[in-house]
Amino acid sequence: MTEPAQHDRSAPAFPALQRRGFLAVGAAAGLGALALTGCGGSSSEGGSSGADGKPKRGGRLRAAFAGGGTAETLDPHLSNLFADAARAKALFDKLADCGADMSAQPRLAAKWEPDTKLDRWTVTLRKATFHDGKPVTADDVLFSYRRIADPDKTYRAKASLEPIDLKASRAVDQRTIEFRLKRPTAEFPNILAAFGAYIIPSGTEKFDRPIGSGPFRFVSFAAGRSCTVRRYDDYWEGAPHLDELEFIIANEESARINALLGGQIEYAHELNPATARAHEDRGQIDIVRLRNSAMQAFAMKTDRAPFDDKRVREAFFLIADRKELVDGALSGAGEIGNDLFGKGYEYYAKSLPQREQDLDRARHLLKQAGADDLRITLDTSDVAAGFTEAAGIFRDQAAKAGVKIKVKTGSKDTYWSDILDSGTLCCYRSGAMPIESHISQRLLTDSSTNATRWRRKDFDALYQQAQSTRDKQARTAVYERMQRQLHTEGGFLVWGFADWIVGTAKKVRGVARDAPANTLDWARFDTVWLG
Structure with missing residues (x-):
């Protein structure tokens, strides 16, 4: 195969898009709260189809994302920003990815x-x-996973691969791997779909000219500016429709929407609700809403006063007016939550009644707990959209129940690490991931990102029971028991689920509209074409 041509890296293709500023993302909340994990669904066309409704081959699509300057990387195991993740998806593949309901899909x-x-x-x-x-080959897979699990490195998928005994795992033949696990793991496919668990060629050490197995092959890269990739004709799922795809960095949302309106790009990632409303019905561009992309919550530390009393936690559940929070903090771009992660995902306990605001009951519970004159600090930050607005709205809601909340705004650079162990109440967000992954990473006694300090041996035992249960119906029943416990006395007050909003030019077709961010069909440019 011939080497792809290099583009000039000395100057950005679109100077107007090169604004400064970083996309703040929390590791605990998953890629922008990406983990941000990914597991795909079906695609639907954006805009109108051509006369015959069939995809057209050819053309170049320019997609703008917020970036991270010189910190950007083409190493798929280090991806931390949406821009990194989108480039990794174009160049590399995983063994599995997540569907719209977070179930693992073979790749x-x-x-x-x-x-x-x-x-x-x-x-x-x-x-x-x-x-x-x-x-x-199987050797490439084992090399990739062992690289990710390197104890001296901090690769994104390391924690996800922990259940695998990589020393005992082996290649049976060129296309067969026997994975040996440290314990029974019914949801093993979720590990294969973990965010950042990409397969690279055995022996890979550098990523200046990366070689992957994804739908596009590398052409050029300038960190903080742009990356160009070209169709890989021998892609296992079929060659992409586009000839080329260029990722352009534009940190400010105003730069992305103006470039889209001005025809400098065809795809603008991460638009805010006000922008979406302003342009949704004007006919200039298409607005794509990726539903259920980010859980919005308040995290209560269950190991310390006042939230070590489950009556206080229940009172806070009842204080929240979820619709007011969605309308005010998310500008209506989302739907209300029910104090559980993963609305609409596989294993979600949808049979539980929707919790409503009940200030009288909240006051009664607080009085029972001796906390009827409660004063507490709510940590927030502008690290994520809607955080400071949600804090102010909840402060006013709590005042109606006699609770005095002081809102404390912290640094967006250290927010996620600051709130993991310190404080008592904080704003929290998480991107899409399987419910099992959310439980294992955030709700078990030894979970590394347990922001609510939820530590219950009986809950841990139920998780192990679920992982040891082969029958899916029986496993579903165990997950429901766990969610009932969390709904009653857990530490996450989940008030909403935010849409992720993307803008595209009218000529762009094939953009998925029913997949949360970070799933298989998010930023999946191999199925997109230009009409």
Whole structure:
């Protein structure tokens, strides 16, 4: 295969887009709260189709994202920003990814099969090749996972791969891997779909000219400015419709929307609700709303006063007017929550009644707990859209129940680490991920990002029971028991789920409209075409 041509890196393609500023994202809340994890759904066309309704081949699409300056990387195991993740998706593949309901969907893995004890899984690879023409093999998979698990590195998917005993896992043949696990893991496919768990060629050390197995191959990269990739004709799922795709960095939302309106780009990632409303019905551009993309919550520390008393936690559940929070903090771009993560996702306990505001009951519970004159600090920051607005709205709601809240605004640079162990009440956000992953990463006694300090041995035991249960119906029942417990006395006051908003030019087709951010169909440019 011939080497792709290099583009001039000395100057950005669109100077007007090169604004400064960073997209603040919290590791605990997943990529912009990306983990941001990914697991895909179906696509639907943006705008109107061509006369025959069929995709057209050719053309170049320019997509603008907020970026991270010189910190940007093409190493898919280090992806932390939306821009990094979108580039990684274009260049690389994972064994699985998440559907719109967060169920694992096969990608490089054609199938997976467990043994009877659920502690040994056999994964069969599909026939796929890297951009240099070499086949994707079991050795490449084991190399990639062992690199991610390096104890001296901080790769994004490291925690997700923890259940795998990589020393004992082996390549059965070129396209078959036997994964041995440290314990029964019924949701092992979620590990394969973990955010950042990309497969790279064995022995890869540098990413200045990365070789992946994704739908596009590398052309050029200038950190903080742009990245160009070109269609890979031998992609296992079929060649992309586009000839080329260029990722352009534009940190300010106003720069992205103005570039879209001015025809400098065809895809603008991360628009705010006010911008979406202003342009939704004007006919100049298309607005795509990715529903259920980010959980919006307040996290109560359950290991310290006053939230070590479950009556106080229940009172706070009842103080919240969720619709007012969605309308005010999210400008209506979302839907109300019910104090549980993952609305609409696989295993979500949708049978639980929707909690409503009940100030009388809240006051009664606070009095019972001896907290009827409660004063408390609510930590917030401008690290995520709507945080400071939500804090102010909830402060006023709490005052109606006799609770005096002092809003404290912290640094967006250290917010996620600051609120993990300190404070008692804080604004919180999380991107899409499987419910099982949310539980394992944030709600078990030994979870590394347990922001509510929820530590219950009986809850841990239920999780282990679910992971040891082969029958899905029986496993679903266990997850429902866990969610009932969280709904009654947990530490997350989940008041809403925010839309993620994307703008596209009218000629752009094939953009998925029913997939939350970070799922398979988010930023999936291999299925997009220009009409």
